[in-house]
Amino acid sequence: MGDDCTYCGCDVTVHDPVYVEETDADGRRVPAGRFCSYGCLAAHVEAEGLAAGTTCRVELD
Numbered sequence: 001m002g003d004d005c006t007y008c009g010c011d012v013t014v015h016d017p018v019y020v021e022e023t024d025a026d027g028r029r030v031p032a033g034r035f036c037s038y039g040c041l042a043a044h045v046e047a048e049g050l051a052a053g054t055t056c057r058v059e060l061d
């Protein structure tokens with residue numbers, strides 16, 4: 001078995017993998033994705049629009 005990249009489907013373990021976690025309503029960490037590299041992570045974030053409006057330092061006006 002392998003860990004397939006959430007973005008491109010490659011086996012991340014042959015690259016330099018990056019794992020992403022989120023927290024659920026109870027504060028528990030849950031896997032949110034795995035990627036070959038920061039390149040695949042960045043591409044996935046871009047493709048899904050995950051970063052839009054989510055920075056913690058947004059200037060509100």
Ligand SMILES: [Zn+2]
Pocket residue numbers: 005006007008009010035036037040
């Ligand atoms: Zn990948």
